[in-house]
Amino acid sequence: MAIDLRSDTLTKPTPAMHQAMMEAEVGDDMFGEDPTVAALEKKAAKMFGMDAAIYCASGTMTNQIGIRLHCNLQDEVICHKYSHIYLYESGGIMSNAGASVRLLEGERGRITAKAVESAIQPDDIHSPVSRLVSLENTANKGGGSCYDFEEIWAIRETCHEHGLALHLDGARLFNALVATGQTTKQYGEVFDTISICLSKGLGAPVGSLLIGSHADIKRAKRIRKVMGGAWRQAGYVAAAGLYALENHVDRLVEDHNKAKEMAKVLEGLDYVEEVLPCETNILIFKLTDKYTNQSFLDKLAENDILAFGFGPQLIRFVTHYDFTDDDLTKTIEVLKKL
Secondary structure, rough: OOOOOOHHHHOOHHHHHHHHOOOOOOOOOHHHHOOHHHHHHHHHHHHOOOOOOEEEOHHHHHHHHHHHHHHHEEEEEEEEOOOHHHHOOOOOHHHHHOEEEEOOOHHHHOOOHHHHHOOOOOOOOOOOEEEEEEEEEEEOOOOOOOOHHHHHHHHHHHHHHHOOOEEEEEHHHHHHHHHOOOEEEEEEHHEEEEEEEOOOOOOOOOOOOEEHHHHHHHHHHHHHHHHOOOOOOOOOHHHHHHHHHHHOOOOHHHHEEEEEEEHHHHHOOOOOOEEEEOOOOOEEEOOOOOOOOOHHHHHHHHHHEEOOOOOOOHHHHHHHHOOOHHHHHHHHHHHOOO
């Protein structure tokens, strides 16, 4: 079986998670009668000290619902130019919310309060209305980089001063929390809405949650409905999410350590020009002209290793719980001999 480092979305349910799914008590979630979905939503909201949560099929859906909650036609979203909500959600900001986007520069996918302040539109009929700031933590295109929490607070204060909402794309938020020691409650105090993904490092087969106020989540259910996101007996997959939150958070450090070990090896190889700082489970490195993206990926594939091209001469590895110690040993052996 190939070693798959393309994404942490590729994990399969563990036997214990699968058992939890099979034993789930279910009902019709459209009638608010699925007890496992309700338990998952309640647990997530409590973890973050927020009012309520809504369970959805994907992080794209929870992000797009969050944006739609805060933005109307002719409004504007401020985010990093490499944000997932902008690059990888099929133009959803425009098609779902009818909003414009102000794209900011920033080191490794992160923006600053100063940059946000300078990006806020003047009160002028020629400009869209700045309405929402969206952060991504960890930042995928930034190599799994983590925000400094003091900077998040500064952005929060800037948003308050100018009447803007603050949304978090927390697809890999738990990776950031494990790496930095910050807490879910701290994040719940800062953001208006938070999207968390259960099917990446946490290892559930599907599902994300949007967390926010009672009013926002009530409206989010209407938006989810029009997106075709209504569930029926969703408790079978919600049970996997519950199991993940209860059992798979602390072990994320194992994924981080494996990524960092590979980073150290890559730094000493002659075909690697640069290795981005590796904070969590995403490792991005730049190749010299010895290989193109495709020729390097082909070499890996010949050795039963799958990876992902992430731009000109850039390769991304993403570690996860299906990437074992033996897989790590083999991958390092292959990298050294290429």
